[in-house]
Amino acid sequence: MGRTLVKRYRVGILGATGLVGQRLIERLRDHPWFDVQVVAASSRSVGRAYSDAAQWCLDGEVPPGVAGMRVRGCGPADLAGCDLVLSALDSATAREIEPRLREAGLPVISNSSAHRMMAGVPLVIPEVNPAQLDLVRAQRERHGGGFIVTNPNCSAIGLALGLAPLHRSYGLKRIVVTTMQAISGAGLDGPRALDLLDNVVPYIAGEEEKLEQELAKIFGEVEDGVVRPSPLEVSAHCHRVGVRDGHLEAVSMELGRSVEPEEAVETLRGFTAPGDVGNLPSSVPRPIRVRDEIDRPQPRLDRNAGEGMAVVIGRVRRCPVLGLKMEVVSHNAIRGAAGGTLLVAELLAERGLVGRSGA
Amino acid sequence: MGRTLVKRYRVGILGATGLVGQRLIERLRDHPWFDVQVVAASSRSVGRAYSDAAQWCLDGEVPPGVAGMRVRGCGPADLAGCDLVLSALDSATAREIEPRLREAGLPVISNSSAHRMMAGVPLVIPEVNPAQLDLVRAQRERHGGGFIVTNPNCSAIGLALGLAPLHRSYGLKRIVVTTMQAISGAGLDGPRALDLLDNVVPYIAGEEEKLEQELAKIFGEVEDGVVRPSPLEVSAHCHRVGVRDGHLEAVSMELGRSVEPEEAVETLRGFTAPGDVGNLPSSVPRPIRVRDEIDRPQPRLDRNAGEGMAVVIGRVRRCPVLGLKMEVVSHNAIRGAAGGTLLVAELLAERGLVGRSGA
């Protein structure tokens, strides 16, 4: 990669005991650049060993290096000594905590929704819109070196990544999307078995608004230090289904011109990440994969494509109403959360936008 | 009802051992007008007692009057003595059998897809388009007294019933609908547990085409002895989910004019069945029910509304792309199949379009 890996980055994790926090810790096991330095959570967990405080619910055991760490609070003093902070806080907590850490000069890469729609805060999918990271410099000046960069909502990431090549080639104008979202997207306090057994719940608080707003910002342009949203019109219907991991999204779209399904598939298959993104540790070769089978993608079969970092698309076909339609699966907890956040952090490091320890 | 119930109707059931056949038998238990006279199925079952031949999978036991009946074949001789025939055959078998019964002078009310799109065959939801039954007279003339009337596809029925008052008041122009369909819709040979556990399957063979074509015919006009389809544009995304009964559909629509959600709700709530439909034995008071809760309708909680004959609508709200959107639940095996077929048969009887035994 042409980087001299003399130094490593010390990472703090906010909301480390939650589901996204657990996924972050899992993916940082043996990470080539990042070391978990601090695990931080709410006061209920502070002072306890991580393995006691976290109700670990992933395959296998807590990574040994983290299991015995004492959980700290989320204040600037707790995170002192970290080169960067990955935030998996709930929105209400993030709204208060993340700006305080930024004021303390820390780079905060956040999976929370709290600051996503702020005009000066990048909302980044590295393969799609890395240019939004330019906003980091202005933030650093205003906030003593600290800044906040955000990762989109779990259903927005998969969809935006899957739509990106079509937008680039033809221009997206209108989208109607219906999501069937996995329960892990709701975190450890997610739905009751009573609600999802033999059922689908046609509502997720705030989700449709997020999807509708974030897509426009993701595809927006940086101008005068803010992101000007794309004039894209989006309508979302969001559902929770009895699937553990992997969001499935059925999308109909109107593009700038009429595009045949075959051409769209070719465009999707031709997609590659920009140069410095493709070489990041969490990058995967083909971040968009198109399947030809008539009944794919399916959450259980396709969520782990590219170790959970690729989106899988299928059933690309004509839409009698908007022109083109297709189905998209992405791993909400990896691509749509922990893995996505980590990829942003890696890109910031690669671009020299976070300092390295001892540097 | 003003009818003198001196006589009753003798009913034959085709495909009586399947899931829709079982539902028909369940709903004919204690029916005020109809008596099960013949249970007919494939050669595999012929000659066996119904309770042996059918793998009964509904609550409770096979109704005692039917349990001991010998299963017959599906030919005209087998059905001799019936006043009408309810068909729950698979499409391939129906294509061959139903016309033969019609030629034998029998009225066939079919849940099969085989003849739904034939121009001279009514595709009827009694509350919505009873006028299509006028086509019966021409069929009777051509076919020696016999005729075929069809019931729409299980996902088309719920949707069309839910949309009917909006179509009537404002005119439907374009629809994008995503279905999340229950496994009972696939019958006894439906999906494997392996495929639906922790998963959603984004494909059901032929379903999207059915939904797209049938809606236009349901809302079509009878003209010159055929149905002229409505110019409605429909795009469907169909999914199978791990729900036993109850199809959930997320629909965005463009109407003839801009309609506020509150007005749409009022229109939906104001819907009532035409006079002679509302008094049928399988009719329910409010066939369209609108819920105000933010997270309804849900399949498990709402599928049995009106004993499974009502559709339940919720989340009526603005659609940023097409104008209006909402969610619809209907019981696929009752409203969308057995109950719907039965209601058509009752209406035919009420209108004197089927003869009564001994008459």
Place this chain on the structure above:
Amino acid sequence: MGRTLVKRYRVGILGATGLVGQRLIERLRDHPWFDVQVVAASSRSVGRAYSDAAQWCLDGEVPPGVAGMRVRGCGPADLAGCDLVLSALDSATAREIEPRLREAGLPVISNSSAHRMMAGVPLVIPEVNPAQLDLVRAQRERHGGGFIVTNPNCSAIGLALGLAPLHRSYGLKRIVVTTMQAISGAGLDGPRALDLLDNVVPYIAGEEEKLEQELAKIFGEVEDGVVRPSPLEVSAHCHRVGVRDGHLEAVSMELGRSVEPEEAVETLRGFTAPGDVGNLPSSVPRPIRVRDEIDRPQPRLDRNAGEGMAVVIGRVRRCPVLGLKMEVVSHNAIRGAAGGTLLVAELLAERGLVGRSGA
């Protein structure tokens, strides 16, 4: 029934907003003897209309007569004017509340575990051990007319009812039982979807102890004003499975003598409730039903037998270790909770052990 139904009983329901409370209210809709007079719950709900306070999760709507009732607290003043109280409180709350109501002279029929194992408190399944109700008289004397009668644990009821005829005929000596329990048994704060999807949880807090202890008491003898437990040895393995309603129990047993499966089936089928029990409103004709199919009973197919009040038994066969084994299904929320409690209350009324209003 030979009773003159001039007067009716006014019933108070404790824990009315919970899952068992909802089932009680559902089953009291149109009850021939009992009227819901008071719905009582925790302070969070007090003062709100029942339909607002309760997160109703049964089919259909809250019964109209109850929907608008104001929820009251659980103190004696709140329940004043009731002839009897049905308790669906959690154990900790019941421990404190139920004795206070008894001291206030109220009959309390409780589904809670709090007082089940107290020697002077009956633990009753009306078809099995109605004699324990004799303990009521002593309680009434000690507590100013009030008393507590309890309903066993949801997995103990189905098992004890299913074993009763075998115990009566041959004497139960040792039992090894493995339960696969439905999620509704855990109430509204039951397991997360995350825990039960694609999983079985081999532990339910306190459940194995309850099952092991309660069976001995249910089959015990009343002697000197207390119940002497049967010397029965019971070993329970309890599991939570992804089933909505209906506990399945696999049981191996050693009887007082060797019994062939055919004889056991005959004994089970011959069981009937004692005379005054069989005529109660919540009684069903054959409270024990034996199925011959090799793969029954199954929770989904058999839980509603006898409107949820019958237990269904199958696979009665030789056990190479203990002698005889079989499978039992019962509806945990009806037979095992609300319906069971109600049946006890009805028997108390029938036997004149609760006063009637105005009497």
Place this chain on the structure above:
Amino acid sequence: MGRTLVKRYRVGILGATGLVGQRLIERLRDHPWFDVQVVAASSRSVGRAYSDAAQWCLDGEVPPGVAGMRVRGCGPADLAGCDLVLSALDSATAREIEPRLREAGLPVISNSSAHRMMAGVPLVIPEVNPAQLDLVRAQRERHGGGFIVTNPNCSAIGLALGLAPLHRSYGLKRIVVTTMQAISGAGLDGPRALDLLDNVVPYIAGEEEKLEQELAKIFGEVEDGVVRPSPLEVSAHCHRVGVRDGHLEAVSMELGRSVEPEEAVETLRGFTAPGDVGNLPSSVPRPIRVRDEIDRPQPRLDRNAGEGMAVVIGRVRRCPVLGLKMEVVSHNAIRGAAGGTLLVAELLAERGLVGRSGA
């Protein structure tokens, strides 16, 4: 390992398109000793490319080296050139095919039940009873160099491995076991979604008999060229549950003497595989793992322990009836089938009981 890996083994797979066949192919990807030489299946698949013929349902893609292989039939000519054959045939087919391959001089290591209970055929779990492999020599003499070795039933393997150290230390006398088995255990033609959604099925054809008989043989002694079964008494209750992978078993046991749970746990934790087994490619360090959490093991969380080759035990506690009880989870498709079969094949290779290509 002290072996000179100059040569490799050419492996044929019978029933390669089924679920166990797929697992075998997955686990042979990059295997250090074995190369897939032939994929064989029923006539329906013969001649097709493997990736077309198999309905692949594991994560990821068909291994590239196998995807394009033409599927062959299961006769001796088809398998010519193989050093050994791994069989994942259904029982009826295996009964006919496997002896024919043995007569052709081929070593057959079979996951099928067809020959498990034949006195001269080893029924092997390498960590538990490798001595049964001695029977191979006699078979080779009788059958021109060919032989059959079998792998126990998927629920017997996990249980026998988990019980082995207790048997060795204290002697097992009586066992009552209840299984909750995953759907993958039923293969590609397994249960319908309709049967397992919101349900448990208390019957698996032939399964209880297998479990009861195989345990006695696994723990039997080789004597005079046959296995004398252990006098162990076993009673099994078998259930199918809505879990994808991982059988859970609740077991009560009587040992040769009274053993406290703590001592049993120590004995279980002290278990290691015999020397030449522990170094095999598919071996894992601690094949028996004991968890201390009150609610473990659980299928979803523990099935992948040791890459699916370890059994996980928990809730070791006193049984009021038989003395000791516990819960066991093992991955039915890996430890209980493909991985178990492969481990047997590896042990045969290690012991020089199968010839190597070119040797």
